[in-house]
Amino acid sequence: MASLTLNPPPNGSAITVQNGKLVVPDNPIIPFIEGDGTGPDIWRAAVRVLDAAVASAYSGQKKIHWMEVYAGEKANRLFDTWLPDETVEACKNYLVSIKGPLTTPVGGGISSLNVALRQLLDMYVCLRPVRWFKGVPSPVKNPGAVDMVIFRENTEDIYAGIEFEQGGDEAKIFLNLLKENFPKQYAKIRFPESSGIGVKPVSREGTERLVRSAIDYAIVNKRKSLTIVHKGNIMKYTEGAFRKWAYELAEREYPEQIYTWGHWEKTRAEFGVEAANKVQAEALAKGRIFIKDAIADITLQQVLTRPEDFDVIATLNLNGDYLSDALAAQVGGIGIAPGGNINYQTGTAVFEATHGTAPKYADLDKVNPGSLILSGEMMLRYLGWTEAADAIINAMDAAISSKRVTYDFARLMDGATEVKCSEFADVLIENL
Ligand SMILES: NC(=O)C1=CN([C@@H]2O[C@H](COP(=O)(O)OP(=O)(O)OC[C@H]3O[C@@H](n4cnc5c(N)ncnc54)[C@H](OP(=O)(O)O)[C@@H]3O)[C@@H](O)[C@H]2O)C=CC1
Ligand SMILES: O=C(O)CCC(=O)C(=O)O
Numbered sequence: 001m002a003s004l005t006l007n008p009p010p011n012g013s014a015i016t017v018q019n020g021k022l023v024v025p026d027n028p029i030i031p032f033i034e035g036d037g038t039g040p041d042i043w044r045a046a047v048r049v050l051d052a053a054v055a056s057a058y059s060g061q062k063k064i065h066w067m068e069v070y071a072g073e074k075a076n077r078l079f080d081t082w083l084p085d086e087t088v089e090a091c092k093n094y095l096v097s098i099k100g101p102l103t104t105p106v107g108g109g110i111s112s113l114n115v116a117l118r119q120l121l122d123m124y125v126c127l128r129p130v131r132w133f134k135g136v137p138s139p140v141k142n143p144g145a146v147d148m149v150i151f152r153e154n155t156e157d158i159y160a161g162i163e164f165e166q167g168g169d170e171a172k173i174f175l176n177l178l179k180e181n182f183p184k185q186y187a188k189i190r191f192p193e194s195s196g197i198g199v200k201p202v203s204r205e206g207t208e209r210l211v212r213s214a215i216d217y218a219i220v221n222k223r224k225s226l227t228i229v230h231k232g233n234i235m236k237y238t239e240g241a242f243r244k245w246a247y248e249l250a251e252r253e254y255p256e257q258i259y260t261w262g263h264w265e266k267t268r269a270e271f272g273v274e275a276a277n278k279v280q281a282e283a284l285a286k287g288r289i290f291i292k293d294a295i296a297d298i299t300l301q302q303v304l305t306r307p308e309d310f311d312v313i314a315t316l317n318l319n320g321d322y323l324s325d326a327l328a329a330q331v332g333g334i335g336i337a338p339g340g341n342i343n344y345q346t347g348t349a350v351f352e353a354t355h356g357t358a359p360k361y362a363d364l365d366k367v368n369p370g371s372l373i374l375s376g377e378m379m380l381r382y383l384g385w386t387e388a389a390d391a392i393i394n395a396m397d398a399a400i401s402s403k404r405v406t407y408d409f410a411r412l413m414d415g416a417t418e419v420k421c422s423e424f425a426d427v428l429i430e431n432l
């Protein structure tokens, strides 16, 4: 078994934070994790596009110095560990990283390494923008109306990993604890002997830092609304509390920048519906962000039936996981759905696609690398390298217009030429 020593590229420099702002040298060291399954294919394609975009935008004055760090199957194969401490340390020390997808077995085995990274680095925002590129095949009539940005809470909820396996000693201890201390709640468990147990923590701090990031984003990017998505009618003290804390934070910290349903309701109670509508219209015309909420099940319908009503979305971990894949479907699928895990306080960020390892396509040079490339685009924007990021968006538009696309788009697009994963990268590079 090889021993693990990371060798930082000798000509690169670390990104740092000063006075709460990222300081990005022209030669930043950026750790990358190749990923499992299709990860190596899409990484090989993505890194070429990212390097070419930076080279062409800055005429060679800026250059990323990539540093491979290990996780998942490759780390286990080479170093007999799934997530080496050195990887977590590198992501922490170099601040900004990028990764391919990592496999998580279902129903047993190791816990998610993706979730572990988010928790260990306390990257509390999972940022997943969903927008349509002209010409991308979509199952909905008006995919252009989809322009949403999901802020998914990334460290809490059922993903905290507090679970007890049915029949195990821990489950028995936990069930006894419930029985003795909370007999009324225990009585609600229909089949206690044969139940596995999961615990769902949702905190005020966790909610507030997520919602604050979402409101800040909405303000900076001049977005119209923020919808708090929750299942607070059923899970009152977790998801219901998320909704309550979100509104309270908005009203307390952003009184001049937001307008909420609560404000509308107050005006309506005093002066009637017409007056309330008028005050709301005036507030929104001045650029205030409209803060509203929606229950998770109806949200999944309404993002389809009236997408124009949704803009920035703040939601809990599991809702955000479901919602991001569902929304990706409306704009061409998971093959071009990017994301980033971010701690806006420390600056730590790991960018990664929304999709998984798609193992049936591993090593076929087939899948769409767009999601990882667009995650890289988000990363470049996060670094402040907007020219390179813009170049990638323009190249994506041009590649799709030319209809030279990977299998996922080609199977739905009339007159398309199917290209391989690596060839799609070539098409993008031609268009930079
Ligand atoms: N952040 C991460 O690292 C994530 C990891 N995972 C992990 O990935 C593994 C597999 O998960 P699974 O649920 O199958 O989901 P995947 O996202 O890996 O794949 C599901 C389907 O999505 C489509 N797809 C995925 N990636 C692409 C791409 N790049 N281009 C085009 N189409 C794509 C394929 O559809 P089609 O069959 O129609 O061609 C594929 O069969 C699991 O272990 C899971 O835990 C899952 C999500 C995120
Ligand atoms: O960690 C995993 O394997 C799945 C994660 C996931 O689905 C996501 O991040 O969207």
Ligand SMILES: [Mg+2]
Pocket: 321, 322, 325, 354
């Ligand atoms: Mg997911």
